[in-house]
Amino acid sequence: MSVLNNAADVLRCFGNDCPDLTVSDVVRLLGMPKANASRLLKAMREANMLETIGDSHRHRPGRLMLDLAAAYRRSSLLIGRASEVVAEASTTFGHTGYISVRDGKEVTAVADFQGTNALRVVSNIGRRLPAHLSATGRSLLARLGDEAVHALYTGHGVLADLTEQLSKVRHQGFAYSSQEATPGVDAIAISVADPRTDEAVSLCIVYPHALVDIKGRDEMIAALAKGAARIAEDLGDSAFVAPRI
């Protein structure tokens, strides 16, 4: 199924900083003969996996792809439950919230809730972040054992640091980052899992550093923790530890 893998490789090119692709982009990025690239993009176009932008030669993901993220959300009871919790916290506090999942060493948001405050962190759903460099990622990595984390990050340089951070996350029951990925932006994250499906998601609130003091932060942690605890209980997530604030 070489075509399928090539098609998947093409779709992977759209990650983060590449909103569109041409035949020669694909040739450059994937190193395939341009005859193949041309036919592959054509076939993907005809299958609605891609579409051209206007009448140019630039391609973006096709309409077929638009609803799949939603199908993913619908397939998961856990994501639905987590979304309710974060949506409520987001409207209560006015800050932007996410639900994220981990994929190897990366995390990606599957749902987002825009904050309502005049100064709020803009949602970056669909952007993959390095798991070890974000609160939401660390809240998910903390669910793994030290061995599993070691296996993931072996030879990575950050391992010692990360191991220490994760043990703190495990002890606290939540992950916290202050101006880590983005200057002026703090984040809190709590993870919860569904043992029946082996899924784990992170409930996350991001907010402007200047707007929230420790007391305000702890209120948000408490709100997320309360919702997460109920989910953990209902689904039987025995690994969940209630945050200590």
Next chain:
Amino acid sequence: MSVLNNAADVLRCFGNDCPDLTVSDVVRLLGMPKANASRLLKAMREANMLETIGDSHRHRPGRLMLDLAAAYRRSSLLIGRASEVVAEASTTFGHTGYISVRDGKEVTAVADFQGTNALRVVSNIGRRLPAHLSATGRSLLARLGDEAVHALYTGHGVLADLTEQLSKVRHQGFAYSSQEATPGVDAIAISVADPRTDEAVSLCIVYPHALVDIKGRDEMIAALAKGAARIAEDLGDSAFVAPRI
């Protein structure tokens, strides 16, 4: 590229009321030999186009698919501009807002902004709606000429009715629906296009019928109209007609 088309057919199965698929679901829905279905799902799994839910045999879209809708959004200046407008209107009025695109006779949301009011319409991003049965769909269909609409809906029964509705939409400059798709839910929609790329999007606000009178509705229309007009001017959408309230 028969594999690609089969893979696309599998992905199409996830639309609306099908959150997961098994091998035999695929056999039933697509009528392919089960040997093929089994190998196809396996290949799609290995390409990250699908993933299994837990260790069951049920499949959902894979992680690879999660970011593609975001790449679609990023590829389009028009969607970005429209999102700003709807996000602002959504926070101002507290109602849920969407950006949608048309795909033949269907519309699908590409971005959503949850309302903040206690009573608000829940977002249904990723669900395809019949274009002729929704305000957002009609606001997009209204951009087509009568001939194009006729060609789309020929032999469809609704054509006469629809043509009349669309001429009203064209005259008013906005589409309106009251308790059409969902009891108790009203919607307003205004479309705007980017002539350089031939894209058209609909800016839409949905709200509980009981909460908003005509005056409130007209304020929201005015807010969307103002934003849409600016977009139309900046991008050169000469077909845009400013709503008359």
Next chain:
DNA sequence: ACCTGAGTTCCATTTAATGGAACGACTCGG
């Protein structure tokens, strides 16, 4: 133990993908 339904694997056959090269379309600079 025996069935039934779902999923996978095997194998010969058919069908489609591959990539080098030739061809067409467009742009830029002279």
Next chain:
DNA sequence: CCGAGTCGTTCCATTAAATGGAACTCAGGT
């Protein structure tokens, strides 16, 4: 107006992969 450069598509013989019937495995149910 021409030629060089870039980009995309098409052609064709070769090679590799998809196909589907049948046999096989692995549950859960009786």
